[in-house]
Amino acid sequence: MTPARSDISEPIAGKMADINAYEHTPEAQFGDYVALLKPRVMSLVVFTAFVGLWVAPGPVHPFIGFCAVLFIALGGGASGALNMWYDRDIDAIMNRTQSRPIPSGRIEPTEALGVGIVLSVISVMMLGLVANWFAAGFLAFTIFFYAVVYTVWLKRWTPQNIVIGGAAGAFPPMIGWACATGGISIESLLMFALIFFWTPPHFWALALFMKEDYHNAGVPMLTVTHGRRSARRHIFAYTLVLAPFAIWLGLTSVGGPLYMAVAVVLNAMFIHGGWKILQRSEDQAIADGYAVEKRVFKLSLVYLFVHFLALLVQGWMGGW
Amino acid sequence: MPIQTEHEIHGRRRSRNIGLGLVLLCFVALVFGLTVVKVRQGGLIEGYDHQPRVSLTPLEPEGEAE
Structure with a gap:
């Protein structure tokens, strides 16, 4: 039986509407993905992790040190993306965060979640290969602490949120130290x-x-x-x-x-x-x-x- | 809707495509550099787990071993 004309045209009309909506969605630029990683927070992570690595006893090859700090920073950025994904509702309310890529509609929430998870895995695996698996485990724990313990559990539950959650920002020099020494x-x-x-x-x-x-x-x-x-x-x-x-x-x-x-x-x-x-x-x-x-x-x-x-x-x- | 060789969306996505391409190129260069450094440093390193390779470690003189 041949379907009625309306049965055919409805899916097509729907697809056309999708295409039109797609064409009018604000397109994410490369800078939006960089913003998703919270570059200002990353700069603190880079600096403190570098100092932790620098002052640690034992020589570290400069290129290995550079890569270690880079992947620690990437892990920090990944946890920032996961934070932005989870906090998209309150980011849309606060003046300070309204222009972030997700509340402004430039990046889809699921895309931010994907970026966060993929970069977390890459940063931890690469740090393990570059430095050692203790430092990599420490980085994985830090990402978990910031994205889950702070963002999901503490931030909306207790006024002591930033006291305990502050630990996530305090781990990078310890990870840098661990890259050079393999311990604490x-x-x-x-x-x-x-x-x-x-x-x-x-x-x-x-x-x-x-x-x-x-x-x-x-x-x-x-x-x-x-x-x-x-x-x-x-x-x-x-x-x-x-x-x-x-x-x-x-x-x-x-x-x-x-x-x-x-x-x-x-x-x-x-x-x-x-x-x-x-x-x-x-x-x-x-x-x-x-x-x-x-x-x-x-x-x-x-x-x-x-x-x-x-x-x-x-x-x-x-x-x- | 006709399929065009250069759709308008290509223009809009140019920045992120170029950015991603550069990131991937840098990643390849980074892994290559790491490989060179690790291989030069790792004379006594075996496999993926960075453990000393027993078969390559110098034998200790018998007197010192005890």
């Missing part, structure tokens, strides 16, 4: 602690002056769940906890006079910044447009970068 040591643990305890005051200072974003997205930031007074207390407390670890690192085999001088000055500045944030009321902050909070946030960026830069230079100069 007190130096690599202290580099981890430096980033781990730096993360909460850094993000909570940001949350103090980006308050509407997190509130609108329903992310349980400390500033939203426990109030801004509590966040100010936490920022100061963490600057106090952070300082001993930063100084202790200077007393190990990777430390030296230069690093120690830098650590003492920067930690004094960071604690002072935390103290000033604690002393301010919300009205004072609103009156001057969160000037102190913004200054401490910028200081936190300099704090971490200069600590690792000092480790790098100290490693080149030789330690104690």
Whole structure:
């Protein structure tokens, strides 16, 4: 039996509609795939992993070191893509993230998921072949920690999300160290602690002056769940906890006079910044447009970068 | 819809196609470079698991072995 004309034309019309929709979909450019890997986060991963590798004892061939850092960064980028895939709903709400490739419609969510999974596998396998399987396992754990433990479990559940999730950003120098030594040591643990305890005051200072974003997205930031007074207390407390670890690192085999001088000055500045944030009321902050909070946030960026830069230079100069 | 040799979509996807091509070329160069470095370094390395190759390790003098 010959089908009625409408039976034939409907699928064709449907396909034509698909083609038209396809032609009018914003086309993802190469830069959109790069943006999916969170290049700014990757730059922190590259730098800290490189320092971890550089200060570790034992020679590493420069090309192998380059490739190891590259694949650690790729693993970090892959976890960023997985994060963007899962967080696409809240990214569409927050001003800061609305222009990301998925909420802006340039990349399909499933495509981002595919990119994240494929790059995760490639980065872990290649790091195993380039350096060693301990470092590769560590990278796999870091990707899992960021994409699943932080993004899926913690971020929308607890205001301590960035405290525990901050571990994911703190692992790269340990992985770099593991690439050179095949293991863990007190130096690599202290580099981890430096980033781990730096993360909460850094993000909570940001949350103090980006308050509407997190509130609108329903992310349980400390500033939203426990109030801004509590966040100010936490920022100061963490600057106090952070300082001993930063100084202790200077007393190990990777430390030296230069690093120690830098650590003492920067930690004094960071604690002072935390103290000033604690002393301010919300009205004072609103009156001057969160000037102190913004200054401490910028200081936190300099704090971490200069600590690792000092480790790098100290490693080149030789330690104690 | 006629099939064209150069569809408009080719133009729109040019940047990502060129980018992906360059990434793949870099990856090939990277693996080649790694192979050269590993082979030069790995005189005593056996197979994929980077274990010392017992058959190639120098024999210890009998006196030192004990």
